[in-house]
Amino acid sequence: MDERDLCNLSLREVSTLLRTRKVSSKEVTQCVLGRIRRLNPHLRAYNTIMEDSALAAAERADKSAEAAQWRGPLHGIPLAVKDLCWTKGVRTTCSSSVLRDWRPDSDATVVTRLENAGAVILGKLNLTEFAMAWYGPEFLTPHNPWNEKWWPGGSSSGSGVATASGLCFGSIGTDTGGSIRFPTAANGIVGLKPTWGRVSRHGVFPLGESLDHIGPMTRSVGDAAVMLGVVAGCDPADETSLEAPVDDYVAAINQGVDGIRIGVDEKYIGAAPADVSGPVLDAIRAIEKLGAHVVKLKVPDTDEAVAAWTSLCSAETLAAHAEFYPGRATEYGAGFRSFLELGSKVSGADYARAHMVRERFANRFNALFDKVDVVACPSMPFRAIPIDSIPPDASGFIEPNPLMRYTGPFNLSRNPTLSLPCGPATDGPPASLQLVGCHLGEATLIAVGSAYERATEWHRQHPACD
Numbered sequence: 001m002d003e004r005d006l007c008n009l010s011l012r013e014v015s016t017l018l019r020t021r022k023v024s025s026k027e028v029t030q031c032v033l034g035r036i037r038r039l040n041p042h043l044r045a046y047n048t049i050m051e052d053s054a055l056a057a058a059e060r061a062d063k064s065a066e067a068a069q070w071r072g073p074l075h076g077i078p079l080a081v082k083d084l085c086w087t088k089g090v091r092t093t094c095s096s097s098v099l100r101d102w103r104p105d106s107d108a109t110v111v112t113r114l115e116n117a118g119a120v121i122l123g124k125l126n127l128t129e130f131a132m133a134w135y136g137p138e139f140l141t142p143h144n145p146w147n148e149k150w151w152p153g154g155s156s157s158g159s160g161v162a163t164a165s166g167l168c169f170g171s172i173g174t175d176t177g178g179s180i181r182f183p184t185a186a187n188g189i190v191g192l193k194p195t196w197g198r199v200s201r202h203g204v205f206p207l208g209e210s211l212d213h214i215g216p217m218t219r220s221v222g223d224a225a226v227m228l229g230v231v232a233g234c235d236p237a238d239e240t241s242l243e244a245p246v247d248d249y250v251a252a253i254n255q256g257v258d259g260i261r262i263g264v265d266e267k268y269i270g271a272a273p274a275d276v277s278g279p280v281l282d283a284i285r286a287i288e289k290l291g292a293h294v295v296k297l298k299v300p301d302t303d304e305a306v307a308a309w310t311s312l313c314s315a316e317t318l319a320a321h322a323e324f325y326p327g328r329a330t331e332y333g334a335g336f337r338s339f340l341e342l343g344s345k346v347s348g349a350d351y352a353r354a355h356m357v358r359e360r361f362a363n364r365f366n367a368l369f370d371k372v373d374v375v376a377c378p379s380m381p382f383r384a385i386p387i388d389s390i391p392p393d394a395s396g397f398i399e400p401n402p403l404m405r406y407t408g409p410f411n412l413s414r415n416p417t418l419s420l421p422c423g424p425a426t427d428g429p430p431a432s433l434q435l436v437g438c439h440l441g442e443a444t445l446i447a448v449g450s451a452y453e454r455a456t457e458w459h460r461q462h463p464a465c466d
Contacts (some may be wrong), residue, residue: 025076134335153183244446
């Protein structure tokens with residue numbers, strides 16, 4: 001098997017090869033590292049490559065396998081994490097000059113859980129500065145592997161690019177207003193934003209703490225299920241993490257969709273152009289043919305919710321940067337600095353009003369789950385956008401930003417979402433279907449998404465980036 005074929009396998013396919021000893025973790029890790037060395041200078045997905053520690057971890061995984069000490073489906077699997085997840089003694093920059101040389105003295109909980117499951121951490125993935133819309137002046141913008149003229153998605157752009165390009169078998173992203181779903185859609189992969197608090201935020205630098213979600217980005221729904229099962233669960237170090245038991249997400253992969261109710265608002269979906277809304281509606285019809293029931297409904301107005309998101313997030317971002325801003329303001333890039341300035345203008349009354357908009361939207365939206373199990377819509381309102389389309393400063397967020405129509409509201413409501421490809425890749429990435437579930441409804445999303453993948457081949461498309 002050549003490098004490209006191996007590196008484009010799904011995580012679960014590689015896990016089977018490792019478990020049956022047809023390949024070693026060291027061999028797989030060396031293959032992926034070689035691909036990173038070859039492609040990353042152009043794709044710019046990684047900020048830091050942890051080659052020595054990755055090879056050491058792979059060797060430990062192989063020795064454990066030889067001793068019949070198998071830790072599960074992530075054993076020996078090369079993964080990568082967004083560069084705002086703490087890694088002990090390893091540079092964690094958040095893609096900002098402010099933290100260019102910072103080396104945490106402990107790991108993020110999500111990193112610890114991956115390593116305890118036997119995963120091999122390849123390195124730290126590029127992102128927009130502190131996970132907002134703009135890249136730091138010292139950091140290069142990742143290239144979309146489908147077409148470098150297209151936006152790679154933000155903020156977890158490195159996670160999206162690396163996963164799509166075979167530079168890892170899965171990655172960790174974060175999502176405050178779309179930062180898993182945008183790069184998932186832009187790079188033609190799968191992204192799972194869990195219920196807020198389902199995955200510990202300890203050791204992950206915050207953007208807006210009440211909006212931040214952490215989740216897996218993979219090349220199949222089953223792979224996302226495997227990763228979520230490892231990183232989910234209560235964490236004493238994060239008092240906002242949920243105590244609810246973790247479902248068997250892997251078991252949900254083959255559950256099927258019989259009787260599952262899919263909520264559809266055709267007007268909401270139709271606000272996207274035909275090359276997005278068409279494939280999304282086709283995907284819904286395909287899921288219906290598999291045994292699901294389609295229920296027509298009306299999604300509550302999202303414009304007011306998106307406007308409230310800006311007030312909430314900018315104010316919470318300002319709070320997260322109290323140690324650095326305004327004292328080190330000149331070290332931030334102009335875009336992110338403008339967002340902090342916007343947050344400084346949010347009054348207590350503004351925040352209170354935005355909070356009540358959030359509560360009203362969340363209550364109205366979650367009431368829909370009395371009638372349905374899943375709400376279907378696009379992940380992003382455009383299949384692809386030019387790389388220079390993002391506004392240069394925070395002024396683009398003062399009015400409701402149309403890019404966030406299908407993402408920001410579900411950070412406010414804290415619902416889990418699953419995004420996956422739903423059409424052909426033509427001159428760019430495929431359209432992306434978003435499935436939104438009730439709180440702690442990840443298993444249902446995985447069941448629906450996996451059934452759709454079994455009936456289609458869209459997730460097996462790969463960019464020709466070699």
